Amino acid sequence: MNTRFASHLGVTALVSGLFAGLAAPAVAGPTYENNSGGTFRYYGQFNPSFQSFDDGGDDFSTLVDNANSNSRIGFWLEQPFGENTLRFNFETALGLRSSDGVDQNGRPQNISWDRTRIRKVDLQYATARYGTFSFGQGSMASDGLAESDLSGTGVIQTSSIADSAGGFLFRTSTGTLSGVSIGSAFRSLDGGRLGRVRYDTPEFSGFTVSASYGEEILRSNSDREAYDVAVRYTNDDLGDFTINGALGAVWNENGPGTKTRDIVASFAALHEPSGVSFAVAGGDRDTGGEYAFAKLGYTANFLSVGATSFAIDYYDGSDMVTSGDSAESWGIAAVQNFDNLNLETYVAYRDYSYSDTSATSYQDSSSVMAGARWKF
Numbered sequence: 001m002n003t004r005f006a007s008h009l010g011v012t013a014l015v016s017g018l019f020a021g022l023a024a025p026a027v028a029g030p031t032y033e034n035n036s037g038g039t040f041r042y043y044g045q046f047n048p049s050f051q052s053f054d055d056g057g058d059d060f061s062t063l064v065d066n067a068n069s070n071s072r073i074g075f076w077l078e079q080p081f082g083e084n085t086l087r088f089n090f091e092t093a094l095g096l097r098s099s100d101g102v103d104q105n106g107r108p109q110n111i112s113w114d115r116t117r118i119r120k121v122d123l124q125y126a127t128a129r130y131g132t133f134s135f136g137q138g139s140m141a142s143d144g145l146a147e148s149d150l151s152g153t154g155v156i157q158t159s160s161i162a163d164s165a166g167g168f169l170f171r172t173s174t175g176t177l178s179g180v181s182i183g184s185a186f187r188s189l190d191g192g193r194l195g196r197v198r199y200d201t202p203e204f205s206g207f208t209v210s211a212s213y214g215e216e217i218l219r220s221n222s223d224r225e226a227y228d229v230a231v232r233y234t235n236d237d238l239g240d241f242t243i244n245g246a247l248g249a250v251w252n253e254n255g256p257g258t259k260t261r262d263i264v265a266s267f268a269a270l271h272e273p274s275g276v277s278f279a280v281a282g283g284d285r286d287t288g289g290e291y292a293f294a295k296l297g298y299t300a301n302f303l304s305v306g307a308t309s310f311a312i313d314y315y316d317g318s319d320m321v322t323s324g325d326s327a328e329s330w331g332i333a334a335v336q337n338f339d340n341l342n343l344e345t346y347v348a349y350r351d352y353s354y355s356d357t358s359a360t361s362y363q364d365s366s367s368v369m370a371g372a373r374w375k376f
Contacts, residue, residue, distance in 0.1 A: 142191025151297025
């Protein structure tokens with residue numbers, strides 16, 4: 001057994017059990033309705049995790065917020081107008097210390113909220129015939145393109161490898177820290193959230209087409225602009241199979257002379273009788289950088305409290321930091337659902353390796369995360 005993997009197991013088992021034992025019962029947010037059919041609904045989630053990182057020379061452990069699906073709170077307002085609906089969605093992260101923001105040089109404060117933590121201030125007008133028009137801070141059309149997944153382990157294991165430990169640096173063979181971070185070497189090229197205008201077509205035979213234009217409005221001194229287009233497909237009426245997929249292109253500009261074009265795609269399939277799932281994702285940047293990701297999962301009902309899911313994945317990327325470099329990672333994860341509590345507990349191990357064309361060699365790294373996500 002990998003010695004770093006074995007060294008993590010005792011601590012993570014203890015932490016996982018502690019999270020499960022201390023979790024509060026779920027309290028589902030009520031829906032309030034006015035006399036004309038309008039509704040107000042609040043929601044949120046809390047996703048604390050224990051993070052342990054081994055860079056080949058030293059170990060670092062701390063409590064963090066899981067960046068795969070961070071702790072947040074929000075609400076929806078909806079008002080119907082005939083067959084159409086006007087919606088408003090506000091959502092913000094809680095500003096807890098994020099798993100992708102810790103590194104060997106220190107850790108952020110336990111709580112640090114500023115306006116960049118706002119995820120959505122989104123006004124939508126949904127029409128039955130013409131689709132949905134969205135305005136404000138929110139998801140670009142390409143947000144989530146790389147994350148088609150039916151494994152049941154998305155709370156801790158996705159193609160966004162950097163979420164688990166993106167701030168940490170690779171250590172060189174001489175024992176010094178390099179300038180290459182996990183986050184820079186392992187990218188998913190997935191779209192994000194901006195102040196944008198977006199249009200989504202009505203669903204047609206499982207297909208939806210989206211397009212958006214956005215600008216960075218929450219970060220100071222940012223010149224980022226982006227426009228994108230995406231197509232998504234979902235079908236759960238294929239006998240024993242459910243599939244979904246996504247494909248899109250993103251054009252980014254972060255100031256004069258900084259234009260890039262990303263192509264991103266993902267596909268997932270689930271064989272429902274056996275619980276076996278498979279997912280693939282990949283991306284390419286025209287100025288340099290490409291990757292492929294594959295994941296195999298299995299879900300079963302071993303316990304009456306809820307489904308148990310396992311998955312293993314592999315990521316292979318190149319040219320993300322410098323031309324000719326290579327980044328590889330593999331990971332395993334387990335997630336246990338507690339349906340009556342709206343709770344998922346999880347543990348995941350990940351191994352990272354990196355090389356480039358310079359004379360520098362880099363030590364392999366590994367991370368473990370164990371925690372629980374409670375939704376309300």
